Amino acid sequence: MEILTQVSMALQEGDDQQVSTLINTLLEEGVKPEKIIDKGLIAGMDIIGIKFKAHEIFLPDVLLAAKAMEIGMEKLKPLLSLSSTTVIGKIVLGTVHGDLHDIGKNLVAIMLKGAGFEVIDLGKNVEPKYFVETALKAQADIIGLSTLLTTTMPVMKNVVDLLRKSDSSRNVKVIIGGAPTSKEFALDIGADAYAFDAVSAVDRIKILALS
Amino acid sequence: MRPKLKFLSSDLIKKIFAEGIDVLENIGVELNNPELLSLLGDHGARIDVDKSRAYIPEPLVNKALKSVPNSFALFDTLGQQTHDFRKYNIHFTPGSAALNILDHKTQKIRKPLTEDYIQYTKVISSLENIASQSTALIPIDVVGNIADSYRLYLSLMFCDKPVVTGAFTIKAFEIMKDLQLAVRGTAAALKEKPLTIFSCCPTSPLKWSDVTSQNLADCARFSIPVEFISMPLSGLVAPVTLTGTLIQHTAETLSGVVISQLVNPGTPILWGGSPAAFDMRYETTPMGAIETMMIDCACNEIGKFLNIPTQAYISLSDAKLLDAQAGLESGIGATLASLAGINNISGPGMLDFESCQSLEKLVLDNEIAGMCLRLVDGITPREDFPILPLLEELLKEDHLLISSHTRKYLKQEHYFPGPAIDRANRERWAEEGSLTLGERAHNEVNRMLAEYKPTSLPDTVKSDLKNRMQAEAVNNGQENLPALD
Numbered sequence: 001m002e003i004l005t006q007v008s009m010a011l012q013e014g015d016d017q018q019v020s021t022l023i024n025t026l027l028e029e030g031v032k033p034e035k036i037i038d039k040g041l042i043a044g045m046d047i048i049g050i051k052f053k054a055h056e057i058f059l060p061d062v063l064l065a066a067k068a069m070e071i072g073m074e075k076l077k078p079l080l081s082l083s084s085t086t087v088i089g090k091i092v093l094g095t096v097h098g099d100l101h102d103i104g105k106n107l108v109a110i111m112l113k114g115a116g117f118e119v120i121d122l123g124k125n126v127e128p129k130y131f132v133e134t135a136l137k138a139q140a141d142i143i144g145l146s147t148l149l150t151t152t153m154p155v156m157k158n159v160v161d162l163l164r165k166s167d168s169s170r171n172v173k174v175i176i177g178g179a180p181t182s183k184e185f186a187l188d189i190g191a192d193a194y195a196f197d198a199v200s201a202v203d204r205i206k207i208l209a210l211s
Numbered sequence: 212m213r214p215k216l217k218f219l220s221s222d223l224i225k226k227i228f229a230e231g232i233d234v235l236e237n238i239g240v241e242l243n244n245p246e247l248l249s250l251l252g253d254h255g256a257r258i259d260v261d262k263s264r265a266y267i268p269e270p271l272v273n274k275a276l277k278s279v280p281n282s283f284a285l286f287d288t289l290g291q292q293t294h295d296f297r298k299y300n301i302h303f304t305p306g307s308a309a310l311n312i313l314d315h316k317t318q319k320i321r322k323p324l325t326e327d328y329i330q331y332t333k334v335i336s337s338l339e340n341i342a343s344q345s346t347a348l349i350p351i352d353v354v355g356n357i358a359d360s361y362r363l364y365l366s367l368m369f370c371d372k373p374v375v376t377g378a379f380t381i382k383a384f385e386i387m388k389d390l391q392l393a394v395r396g397t398a399a400a401l402k403e404k405p406l407t408i409f410s411c412c413p414t415s416p417l418k419w420s421d422v423t424s425q426n427l428a429d430c431a432r433f434s435i436p437v438e439f440i441s442m443p444l445s446g447l448v449a450p451v452t453l454t455g456t457l458i459q460h461t462a463e464t465l466s467g468v469v470i471s472q473l474v475n476p477g478t479p480i481l482w483g484g485s486p487a488a489f490d491m492r493y494e495t496t497p498m499g500a501i502e503t504m505m506i507d508c509a510c511n512e513i514g515k516f517l518n519i520p521t522q523a524y525i526s527l528s529d530a531k532l533l534d535a536q537a538g539l540e541s542g543i544g545a546t547l548a549s550l551a552g553i554n555n556i557s558g559p560g561m562l563d564f565e566s567c568q569s570l571e572k573l574v575l576d577n578e579i580a581g582m583c584l585r586l587v588d589g590i591t592p593r594e595d596f597p598i599l600p601l602l603e604e605l606l607k608e609d610h611l612l613i614s615s616h617t618r619k620y621l622k623q624e625h626y627f628p629g630p631a632i633d634r635a636n637r638e639r640w641a642e643e644g645s646l647t648l649g650e651r652a653h654n655e656v657n658r659m660l661a662e663y664k665p666t667s668l669p670d671t672v673k674s675d676l677k678n679r680m681q682a683e684a685v686n687n688g689q690e691n692l693p694a695l696d
């Protein structure tokens with residue numbers, strides 16, 4: 001079996017040690033880090049995503065794979081040439097002001113890290129200003145907003161409005177989620193995307209990061 | 212004999228309790244409330260100020276447990292007693308704080324408005340097996356800051372039944388208490404005749420937010436009954452095993468007991484919760500999972516062991532429509548909860564993981580509740596021994612339809628559900644329009660709305676409520692509240 005395929009397999013099994021060892025071998029052979037990410041790690045995560053949706057595997061398997069991905073990425077990130085375009089992006093994540101629910105948001109953070117994103121998790125009960133300032137300062141690609149309360153839904157709009165005011169070039173995209181929100185609501189408030197769970201959040205955010 | 216359901220042996224209960232104590236002593240709870248933290252410290256808890264952690268020793272827990280009332284009652288807005296939380300008594304209450312309402316006409320969910328809430332209170336007024344209202348919907352036509360108090364206001368204006376409710380912020384407690392004072396007159400009268408129960412949630416694992424812990428303390432100061440809603444999710448933010456989840460629930464709930472009893476010994480509480488399985492395929496918290504229901508019933512056994520009245524989020528469904536899944540999950544939950552003797556059974560009306568209310572489902576669940584209330588009445592010998600005279604009468608008359616024995620015991624022995632439950636023969640059912648459950652329930656909703664009569668709460672009280680709510684709205688930037696007609 002090709003070593004890149006073995007990376008993908010090891011990742012799917014959540015075997016982070018094996019992933020690490022295989023990456024070392026590939027690097028010694030002179031394989032480009034970009035290629036290892038693309039054809040090894042991401043290829044593995046893609047299969048994980050498909051199997052999860054088909055209920056062939058459950059969330060713990062996804063998380064183990066995500067952990068292996070994270071470890072692989074840590075190894076490869078410093079080696080990436082600056083010009084290389086990988087799907088990896090930076091996302092500022094948090095639950096909006098007035099809301100203390102963070103279980104779903106945390107799950108999204110875990111999955112994103114697993115998919116190779118850099119996640120700046122601002123926690124819960126986060127003021128709009130803080131989201132925007134952090135995103136601009138850290139040059140993040142995306143802001144992810146979570147809320148579980150009806151009453152704090154309008155705060156999401158406040159964040160979007162403030163961001164658009166401070167970031168006229170529209171470099172930073174916004175994705176929202178949480179039980180009371182919806183695709184329609186995301187459109188309404190001018191957010192760029194919506195996702196109903198952590199696995200689909202990763203898919204959407206990948207698309208956003210690429211655009 | 213009242214039929215009873217048990218999952219835990221008394222040995223296992225004792226072990227779970229002891230383990231819960233161990234958790235509180237050695238891991239403690241995070242309490243993001245400096246004032247309460249120092250209150251705990253003053254009473255012997257070890258405090259780590261930097262981590263906002265309190266390590267609660269066993270003697271403090273035991274002292275708190277001694278001052279918890281073993282029972283308490285609720286009273287409607289007119290002062291009549293409606294609830295007696297004790298032993299194996301059961302009462303049903305609608306699932307609270309839904310994000311959405313299932314609109315019967317469109318069969319779609321949408322965000323609720325004031326008029327939906329008013330309809331809800333009118334339906335609840337008619338449902339005889341649902342003993343209380345809950346603030347079950349969050350109307351979106353008022354500003355968010357008053358969304359919690361506004362629901363309580365509407366409930367008190369339109370329905371007599373006591374209210375299971377809760378605040379979303381620290382500030383909102385004040386007006387929610389004042390609305391109750393408007394109904395009862397004085398704080399002493401409110402204490403004597405509690406009108407509401409506030410849900411106060413620890414955050415799994417082992418944490419209290421500033422908002423929910425302060426709500427708890429504020430309720431305790433006014434002797435307003437509190438139900439603890441600890442929500443360990445098995446395998447996500449709690450151990451995957453049911454026993455492990457029970458231990459965590461025990462520790463979290465005990466920490467609430469300690470806070471409430473330190474602030475005000477004797478504060479009435481319900482040993483409650485909304486623990487749930489976590490579905491690792493869908494990333495959801497299924498309330499209709501059999502394991503969720505087992506944990507609920509078992510938590511209640513631990514509450515009973517401690518002699519504290521109990522509550523749980525059970526008898527609700529994860530279905531999105533009023534379909535067979537909605538009926539089966541609610542029915543199984545209500546049955547188990549009733550047999551287990553959960554004193555306050557929170558769930559009726561609810562779909563979609565505690566997030567969608569349905570008026571039609573309330574009508575169905577009222578029937579489920581009726582059947583359960585009958586169920587726990589059990590089988591009692593009446594004038595059945597000796598049976599010979601009765602059977603001789605039967606042989607002589609060919610039937611017992613007009614026998615005095617029948618007339619005396621018919622309604623005591625048999626529960627007759629309303630028209631939502633179909634018991635017609637096929638031809639009659641067809642002649643009456645071949646209606647589905649949803650249609651029959653909807654007809655009932657319409658009948659209840661048409662027959663609704665305003666409550667007898669004096670007009671002076673109603674205008675007092677109105678003035679207070681109006682002032683609160685203005686303070687929060689909303690000049691006019693929606694019209695209430």
Ligand code: B12
Nearest residue numbers: 100101102103104144146149150177178197198308377494
């Ligand atoms: C667990 C829970 C709690 C826990 C929260 C613990 C924690 N650390 O978060 C506790 C018990 C503490 C709690 C407290 C309260 N809760 Co609560 N809670 C829930 C419950 C049952 C489940 C939420 C959950 O964790 N689900 C599991 C996770 C995995 O799913 P999720 O959150 O939906 O997240 C997924 C997706 O939505 C999405 N997603 C989420 N965020 C994001 C973000 C992005 C960027 C993306 C792309 C996707 C995404 O991906 C996630 C993973 O799949 C919900 C009901 C429900 N079923 O939704 C009520 C619920 C949200 N709570 C409710 C209420 C009322 C409260 C309280 C106000 C109660 C009170 N009076 O104290 C307080 C909140 C106080 C406050 N100011 O915030 C109401 C909301 C009512 C309303 N209309 O607004 C609900 C609907 C229950 C109810 N009917 O009463 N709650």
